[in-house]
Amino acid sequence: MSDLERPKGASLEGDRAPGQHETPSLRGELAGTLWGLLLAIGLTAASFWAVRTPLIYGPGLAVALLVLAVAQMGVHLVFFLHITTSPDNTNNVLALAFGILIVCVLVFGSLWVMGHLNHSMAVPDNGSPMQP
């Protein structure tokens, strides 16, 4: 496309919308989507397998599941939502990073504060007045 055909300022090489495809070829896109599906299936299967197998150290299971979940979310972001680290994705990644920060503050902050609160109340686990 020449510069004349495009309205001034409408740069296609500039920012990229989230979800917008990167490679122009259909074959490449199809392969990317298939890779995403395969990786997601693999990680899902690994999660469901992890809770059945005796091979994983028990107390580490919850962390293993968390790691697998985060990995699968990353796979979905890259292969289905087409969020990458390329410069034309800067705005999308910055918004996402801020969202992740807020999510972490909310979840871990709540667990931390409520854990301390429960601890300070010093009530026994069975039939405690803390239980609604």
Next chain:
Amino acid sequence: MTAAPWTEPDGSVHGGRADVGHGAGGAAPKGIVVAYGFWIFLISDVVMFSSFFAAYAVLFKNTAGGPAARELFDLRNTAAETALLLASSFSCGLSSLAVRERSLKWTQLSLLVTGLLGVGFLLLEAREFAGLVARGAGPTRSAFLSSFFTLVGCHGAHVTAGVLWLGTMMAQFWAKGFRADICRRFLCFALFWHALDIIWVAIFSLVYLVGTLPPELLP
């Protein structure tokens, strides 16, 4: 205009321009602005879900003498729901490609498959909820179950809205074709549907799989 490859200070080379992402060259095209705005909405939606996750994590052990997660959740049902939603995410990705290729037949077909898989997911979830309520483990039983039904039910409500949106998109493609504004709406829909699957990944891992671990293995 063909963009010349540009070398970053760190030595990486990309095909865009040097001033990408810095507002040079005027306002971005409408498609970029619309999708970016919707992206911000999705992230705020994820933040809302994270507060439900936090509530669930905090209230997980407050069963008020009622049934705990380990006695209630059926992982086979969860696996089936996960498979349906993952398959629908994949077929939604295919419909994005069909829209890009401007193929009405493949667009409608892949959207139909996406929607049917989504409806299948909703039916499984409704059956699970009905079973829980019938066993006396409804949302009023304990704080744990209130937070569970709020979190998973909110996701289900999102999927329901997504299925309705999907039907609207199919009707609009059928009636109006691949108009620029319809394609922008579709891009937002695809983002929404993929985001729902991302939230489900967190739900099946942290609510169902971690929830059914033996109590002594929980953190």
